[in-house]
Amino acid sequence: MKGIIYAVLGGVFLTLQSTANAAIGDHLGSWQAAVLTQGTGFAAALLIVWLSGDRSWKKLSQVKLPYRFGGALAAFIIFSNITAFHQNGAAVTVSAVLIAQILATLGMEKAGWYGNAAIKLRTPQWIGIALMITGILCLSF
Amino acid sequence: MIAGILLALMAGALISVQTLFNNKVNTVVHSHTTTALVLGMGFVASLCMGVLFEGADFWDWKAMPAWFWFSGLVGIGVVTCVVKGVRLLGPSYATTIVMASQLLCALWWDSAGWFDLEQVPFTAQKAVGVTALIVGLLLFKSKPKEKIRLLHEIS
Numbered sequence: 001m002k003g004i005i006y007a008v009l010g011g012v013f014l015t016l017q018s019t020a021n022a023a024i025g026d027h028l029g030s031w032q033a034a035v036l037t038q039g040t041g042f043a044a045a046l047l048i049v050w051l052s053g054d055r056s057w058k059k060l061s062q063v064k065l066p067y068r069f070g071g072a073l074a075a076f077i078i079f080s081n082i083t084a085f086h087q088n089g090a091a092v093t094v095s096a097v098l099i100a101q102i103l104a105t106l107g108m109e110k111a112g113w114y115g116n117a118a119i120k121l122r123t124p125q126w127i128g129i130a131l132m133i134t135g136i137l138c139l140s141f
Numbered sequence: 142m143i144a145g146i147l148l149a150l151m152a153g154a155l156i157s158v159q160t161l162f163n164n165k166v167n168t169v170v171h172s173h174t175t176t177a178l179v180l181g182m183g184f185v186a187s188l189c190m191g192v193l194f195e196g197a198d199f200w201d202w203k204a205m206p207a208w209f210w211f212s213g214l215v216g217i218g219v220v221t222c223v224v225k226g227v228r229l230l231g232p233s234y235a236t237t238i239v240m241a242s243q244l245l246c247a248l249w250w251d252s253a254g255w256f257d258l259e260q261v262p263f264t265a266q267k268a269v270g271v272t273a274l275i276v277g278l279l280l281f282k283s284k285p286k287e288k289i290r291l292l293h294e295i296s
Contacts, residue, residue: 002229003225003226003228003229003230003235004226004230004238006222006223006225006226006229006235007222007223007226007230007235007238007239007242008238008239008242009218009222009242010218010219010222010223010226010235010239010242011238011239011240011241011242011243011244011245011246012242012243012246013215013216013218013219013222014219014223014239014243015242015243015246015247015250016215016218016246017212017215017216017219018247019250019256019258020212020215021212023256023257024205024209024212027203027205027209028202028203028205028209029195029199031187031190031191031194031195031199032191032199032202034183034187034190034191035184035187035188035191036209036210036212036213037212037213037215037216038180038181038183038184038187038213038216039184039188039213040210040211040212040213040214041180041184041212041213041214041215041216041217042177042180042181042183042184042213043213044213044214044217045173045176045177045180045181045217046177046181048173048176048177048217049173049174049177052173054171054173054174056169056170056171056174057170057174057177057178059169059170060169060170060174060178062169063165063166063169063170064165066162067162067165067166068166068178068182069162069182070158070159070161070162070163070165070166070179070182071159071163071178071179071180071181071182071183071186072182072183072185072186073155073156073158073159073162073186074159074179074182074183074186074187075183075186075187075189075190076152076155076186077152077155077156077159078187078190079190080148080149080151080152080155081148081149081152083145083148084145084146084148084149084152086145087142087144087145087148088142088145088146088149092145092146092149093145093149096146096149096150096153097149097150097152097153097156098153098240098244099150099153100149100150100151100152100153100154100157101153101154101156101157101236101240102153102233102236102237102240104153104154104156104157104158105157105160105232105233105236106233108157108158108161108232109231109232109233113161114161114164114231114232115168119231119233124280124281124283125280125281127277127280128276128277128278128279128280128281128282128283129277129281130277131273131274131276131277131280132237132240132241132273132274132277132278132281133277134270134273134277135244135270135271135272135273135274135275135277136240136244136270136274137270138266138267138269138270138273139244139247139248139267139270139271139274141266
Protein backbone atom coordinates (compact mmCIF):
# COMPACT_ATOMS: atom_id res chain seq x y z
CA MET A 1 0.00 0.00 0.00
CA LYS A 2 2.83 2.38 0.91
CA GLY A 3 4.44 1.68 -2.46
CA ILE A 4 1.21 2.51 -4.28
CA ILE A 5 0.96 5.84 -2.43
CA TYR A 6 4.56 6.70 -3.36
CA ALA A 7 3.93 5.79 -7.02
CA VAL A 8 0.71 7.84 -7.20
CA LEU A 9 2.45 10.82 -5.56
CA GLY A 10 5.36 10.36 -7.98
CA GLY A 11 2.91 10.77 -10.87
CA VAL A 12 1.36 13.89 -9.29
CA PHE A 13 4.83 15.44 -8.82
CA LEU A 14 5.80 14.52 -12.40
CA THR A 15 2.74 16.30 -13.81
CA LEU A 16 3.42 19.32 -11.57
CA GLN A 17 7.00 19.26 -12.80
CA SER A 18 6.13 19.21 -16.49
CA THR A 19 3.55 21.98 -15.98
CA ALA A 20 6.12 24.11 -14.11
CA ASN A 21 8.87 23.29 -16.63
CA ALA A 22 6.65 24.37 -19.52
CA ALA A 23 5.94 27.72 -17.84
CA ILE A 24 9.61 28.28 -16.89
CA GLY A 25 10.76 27.13 -20.34
CA ASP A 26 8.46 29.67 -22.02
CA HIS A 27 9.97 32.42 -19.91
CA LEU A 28 13.68 31.50 -19.82
CA GLY A 29 14.26 28.78 -22.44
CA SER A 30 14.25 24.98 -22.11
CA TRP A 31 17.87 24.49 -20.99
CA GLN A 32 17.65 27.34 -18.51
CA ALA A 33 14.51 25.71 -17.09
CA ALA A 34 16.31 22.35 -16.77
CA VAL A 35 19.32 23.97 -15.07
CA LEU A 36 17.19 26.05 -12.70
CA THR A 37 14.83 23.26 -11.59
CA GLN A 38 17.56 20.65 -11.14
CA GLY A 39 20.02 23.12 -9.62
CA THR A 40 17.60 24.39 -6.98
CA GLY A 41 16.40 20.81 -6.42
CA PHE A 42 19.99 19.69 -5.90
CA ALA A 43 20.65 22.50 -3.39
CA ALA A 44 17.49 21.67 -1.43
CA ALA A 45 18.24 17.92 -1.56
CA LEU A 46 21.74 18.55 -0.13
CA LEU A 47 20.14 20.55 2.67
CA ILE A 48 17.79 17.63 3.39
CA VAL A 49 20.73 15.19 3.46
CA TRP A 50 22.51 17.44 5.95
CA LEU A 51 19.47 18.12 8.16
CA SER A 52 18.40 14.46 8.26
CA GLY A 53 21.91 13.39 9.28
CA ASP A 54 22.12 10.98 6.34
CA ARG A 55 25.78 9.91 6.19
CA SER A 56 25.31 7.16 3.66
CA TRP A 57 27.01 9.27 0.94
CA LYS A 58 30.28 7.95 2.37
CA LYS A 59 29.38 4.64 0.72
CA LEU A 60 28.89 6.22 -2.73
CA SER A 61 32.25 4.81 -3.81
CA GLN A 62 30.71 1.32 -3.54
CA VAL A 63 28.18 2.19 -6.27
CA LYS A 64 29.37 1.10 -9.72
CA LEU A 65 30.59 4.11 -11.70
CA PRO A 66 27.98 4.15 -14.52
CA TYR A 67 25.12 4.00 -12.00
CA ARG A 68 26.40 7.16 -10.33
CA PHE A 69 25.87 9.05 -13.59
CA GLY A 70 22.24 7.98 -14.05
CA GLY A 71 21.04 11.48 -13.25
CA ALA A 72 23.06 12.90 -16.14
CA LEU A 73 20.81 10.97 -18.56
CA ALA A 74 18.23 13.68 -17.79
CA ALA A 75 20.10 16.01 -20.18
CA PHE A 76 19.76 13.54 -23.07
CA ILE A 77 16.13 12.84 -22.18
CA ILE A 78 15.36 16.58 -22.20
CA PHE A 79 17.24 17.07 -25.49
CA SER A 80 15.37 14.21 -27.26
CA ASN A 81 12.09 15.43 -25.82
CA ILE A 82 12.55 19.03 -26.99
CA THR A 83 13.65 17.98 -30.48
CA ALA A 84 10.83 15.43 -30.88
CA PHE A 85 8.32 17.96 -29.58
CA HIS A 86 9.34 20.53 -32.21
CA GLN A 87 8.99 17.96 -34.98
CA ASN A 88 5.76 16.21 -34.05
CA GLY A 89 4.02 18.17 -31.30
CA ALA A 90 2.80 17.00 -27.90
CA ALA A 91 0.45 14.11 -28.73
CA VAL A 92 2.88 11.92 -30.70
CA THR A 93 5.83 12.76 -28.44
CA VAL A 94 4.12 12.18 -25.09
CA SER A 95 2.56 8.89 -26.16
CA ALA A 96 5.80 7.61 -27.76
CA VAL A 97 7.79 8.46 -24.60
CA LEU A 98 5.31 6.72 -22.30
CA ILE A 99 4.95 3.61 -24.48
CA ALA A 100 8.72 3.25 -24.87
CA GLN A 101 9.16 3.71 -21.12
CA ILE A 102 6.61 1.06 -20.21
CA LEU A 103 8.00 -1.49 -22.69
CA ALA A 104 11.65 -0.83 -21.80
CA THR A 105 10.92 -1.16 -18.07
CA LEU A 106 9.08 -4.44 -18.65
CA GLY A 107 11.95 -5.73 -20.80
CA MET A 108 14.56 -4.82 -18.20
CA GLU A 109 12.61 -6.35 -15.33
CA LYS A 110 11.96 -9.49 -17.39
CA ALA A 111 15.68 -9.74 -18.21
CA GLY A 112 16.37 -9.67 -14.46
CA TRP A 113 18.43 -6.44 -14.56
CA TYR A 114 16.79 -5.27 -11.36
CA GLY A 115 18.17 -8.27 -9.54
CA ASN A 116 14.85 -9.42 -8.11
CA ALA A 117 13.11 -12.52 -9.45
CA ALA A 118 12.05 -11.91 -13.05
CA ILE A 119 8.33 -11.17 -13.39
CA LYS A 120 6.04 -13.64 -15.09
CA LEU A 121 4.06 -12.18 -17.97
CA ARG A 122 0.97 -14.19 -18.82
CA THR A 123 -1.96 -13.39 -21.10
CA PRO A 124 -3.73 -11.03 -18.62
CA GLN A 125 -0.52 -9.01 -18.22
CA TRP A 126 -0.12 -8.62 -21.98
CA ILE A 127 -3.79 -7.64 -22.37
CA GLY A 128 -3.31 -5.19 -19.49
CA ILE A 129 -0.30 -3.59 -21.21
CA ALA A 130 -2.17 -3.41 -24.54
CA LEU A 131 -5.13 -1.74 -22.79
CA MET A 132 -2.84 0.77 -21.06
CA ILE A 133 -1.19 1.65 -24.38
CA THR A 134 -4.68 2.12 -25.88
CA GLY A 135 -5.48 4.40 -22.96
CA ILE A 136 -2.28 6.43 -23.45
CA LEU A 137 -3.12 6.90 -27.15
CA CYS A 138 -6.75 7.88 -26.45
CA LEU A 139 -5.65 10.43 -23.84
CA SER A 140 -2.80 11.93 -25.88
CA PHE A 141 -4.48 12.47 -29.26
CA MET B 142 8.40 12.71 -38.42
CA ILE B 143 10.20 9.36 -38.09
CA ALA B 144 13.32 10.97 -36.59
CA GLY B 145 11.14 12.73 -34.03
CA ILE B 146 9.35 9.52 -33.11
CA LEU B 147 12.66 7.67 -32.76
CA LEU B 148 13.97 10.44 -30.48
CA ALA B 149 10.81 10.27 -28.37
CA LEU B 150 11.14 6.47 -28.10
CA MET B 151 14.77 6.91 -27.11
CA ALA B 152 13.77 9.42 -24.43
CA GLY B 153 11.27 6.91 -23.00
CA ALA B 154 13.82 4.09 -22.99
CA LEU B 155 16.40 6.36 -21.34
CA ILE B 156 13.92 7.22 -18.57
CA SER B 157 13.72 3.47 -17.86
CA VAL B 158 17.51 3.19 -17.82
CA GLN B 159 17.69 6.14 -15.43
CA THR B 160 15.11 4.50 -13.15
CA LEU B 161 17.25 1.34 -13.14
CA PHE B 162 20.46 3.24 -12.33
CA ASN B 163 18.78 5.27 -9.56
CA ASN B 164 17.46 2.01 -8.10
CA LYS B 165 21.00 0.56 -8.08
CA VAL B 166 22.33 3.68 -6.32
CA ASN B 167 19.56 3.38 -3.73
CA THR B 168 20.57 -0.18 -2.85
CA VAL B 169 23.82 1.24 -1.39
CA VAL B 170 22.93 4.72 -0.08
CA HIS B 171 19.77 6.22 1.49
CA SER B 172 17.04 7.79 -0.62
CA HIS B 173 17.96 11.37 0.45
CA THR B 174 21.49 10.91 -0.88
CA THR B 175 20.16 9.16 -4.01
CA THR B 176 17.88 12.13 -4.74
CA ALA B 177 20.69 14.65 -4.23
CA LEU B 178 23.05 12.70 -6.50
CA VAL B 179 20.47 12.30 -9.29
CA LEU B 180 19.51 15.99 -9.27
CA GLY B 181 23.14 17.11 -9.02
CA MET B 182 24.12 14.99 -12.03
CA GLY B 183 21.14 16.28 -13.98
CA PHE B 184 22.05 19.86 -13.09
CA VAL B 185 25.67 19.54 -14.27
CA ALA B 186 24.72 17.67 -17.46
CA SER B 187 21.96 20.15 -18.37
CA LEU B 188 24.32 23.06 -17.71
CA CYS B 189 26.90 21.54 -20.08
CA MET B 190 24.30 20.91 -22.80
CA GLY B 191 22.83 24.42 -22.42
CA VAL B 192 26.23 26.08 -22.78
CA LEU B 193 27.15 23.72 -25.63
CA PHE B 194 24.01 24.54 -27.64
CA GLU B 195 23.59 28.22 -26.84
CA GLY B 196 27.09 29.45 -25.99
CA ALA B 197 27.16 32.88 -24.33
CA ASP B 198 23.42 33.37 -24.96
CA PHE B 199 22.78 30.72 -22.33
CA TRP B 200 23.70 33.15 -19.53
CA ASP B 201 21.18 35.74 -20.68
CA TRP B 202 18.53 35.22 -17.98
CA LYS B 203 15.49 37.45 -17.75
CA ALA B 204 14.12 38.60 -14.40
CA MET B 205 11.78 35.87 -13.16
CA PRO B 206 8.97 35.35 -10.67
CA ALA B 207 10.02 34.21 -7.18
CA TRP B 208 8.26 30.82 -7.43
CA PHE B 209 10.77 29.72 -10.10
CA TRP B 210 13.34 29.35 -7.32
CA PHE B 211 11.18 26.74 -5.59
CA SER B 212 10.48 24.67 -8.70
CA GLY B 213 13.28 22.28 -7.73
CA LEU B 214 11.33 21.07 -4.71
CA VAL B 215 8.96 19.30 -7.09
CA GLY B 216 11.93 17.43 -8.56
CA ILE B 217 12.84 16.15 -5.09
CA GLY B 218 9.30 14.81 -4.78
CA VAL B 219 9.55 13.09 -8.16
CA VAL B 220 12.87 11.32 -7.55
CA THR B 221 12.12 10.33 -3.94
CA CYS B 222 8.63 8.96 -4.65
CA VAL B 223 9.59 7.09 -7.82
CA VAL B 224 12.68 5.50 -6.24
CA LYS B 225 10.67 4.38 -3.19
CA GLY B 226 7.75 3.18 -5.33
CA VAL B 227 10.06 1.08 -7.51
CA ARG B 228 11.77 -0.42 -4.48
CA LEU B 229 8.48 -1.39 -2.83
CA LEU B 230 6.47 -2.51 -5.88
CA GLY B 231 9.03 -3.57 -8.49
CA PRO B 232 9.83 -1.45 -11.57
CA SER B 233 7.06 -2.43 -13.99
CA TYR B 234 4.16 -2.20 -11.56
CA ALA B 235 5.48 1.07 -10.10
CA THR B 236 5.99 2.56 -13.57
CA THR B 237 2.46 1.67 -14.67
CA ILE B 238 0.98 3.33 -11.55
CA VAL B 239 3.18 6.43 -11.91
CA MET B 240 2.07 6.74 -15.53
CA ALA B 241 -1.62 6.28 -14.79
CA SER B 242 -1.42 8.87 -12.00
CA GLN B 243 0.45 11.24 -14.33
CA LEU B 244 -2.09 10.92 -17.15
CA LEU B 245 -5.07 11.26 -14.79
CA CYS B 246 -3.61 14.40 -13.17
CA ALA B 247 -2.89 15.95 -16.56
CA LEU B 248 -6.43 15.14 -17.72
CA TRP B 249 -7.96 16.50 -14.52
CA TRP B 250 -5.95 19.76 -14.52
CA ASP B 251 -6.51 20.27 -18.27
CA SER B 252 -10.27 19.76 -17.91
CA ALA B 253 -10.37 22.10 -14.90
CA GLY B 254 -8.10 24.66 -16.58
CA TRP B 255 -5.89 24.90 -13.49
CA PHE B 256 -2.38 26.44 -13.33
CA ASP B 257 -3.19 28.82 -16.20
CA LEU B 258 -3.53 25.80 -18.50
CA GLU B 259 -5.71 26.19 -21.53
CA GLN B 260 -8.95 24.40 -20.67
CA VAL B 261 -9.38 21.21 -22.70
CA PRO B 262 -12.88 19.68 -22.73
CA PHE B 263 -13.43 16.15 -21.39
CA THR B 264 -14.60 14.12 -24.40
CA ALA B 265 -15.92 10.59 -24.93
CA GLN B 266 -12.50 9.60 -26.30
CA LYS B 267 -10.87 10.71 -23.03
CA ALA B 268 -13.41 8.69 -21.04
CA VAL B 269 -12.54 5.60 -23.10
CA GLY B 270 -8.84 6.33 -22.54
CA VAL B 271 -9.21 6.58 -18.76
CA THR B 272 -11.24 3.37 -18.62
CA ALA B 273 -8.74 1.43 -20.78
CA LEU B 274 -5.85 2.76 -18.68
CA ILE B 275 -7.38 1.74 -15.34
CA VAL B 276 -8.72 -1.64 -16.49
CA GLY B 277 -5.32 -2.34 -18.08
CA LEU B 278 -3.53 -1.47 -14.83
CA LEU B 279 -5.84 -3.71 -12.74
CA LEU B 280 -5.43 -6.55 -15.24
CA PHE B 281 -1.65 -6.16 -15.24
CA LYS B 282 -1.52 -6.62 -11.47
CA SER B 283 -4.27 -9.22 -11.21
CA LYS B 284 -3.35 -12.22 -9.04
CA PRO B 285 -3.47 -15.80 -10.40
CA LYS B 286 -6.97 -16.54 -9.03
CA GLU B 287 -8.39 -13.25 -10.24
CA LYS B 288 -6.55 -13.71 -13.51
CA ILE B 289 -8.76 -16.64 -14.44
CA ARG B 290 -11.92 -14.81 -13.45
CA LEU B 291 -10.97 -11.67 -15.39
CA LEU B 292 -10.04 -13.76 -18.42
CA HIS B 293 -13.50 -15.33 -18.32
CA GLU B 294 -15.05 -11.91 -18.16
CA ILE B 295 -13.14 -10.83 -21.23
CA SER B 296 -13.81 -13.89 -23.35
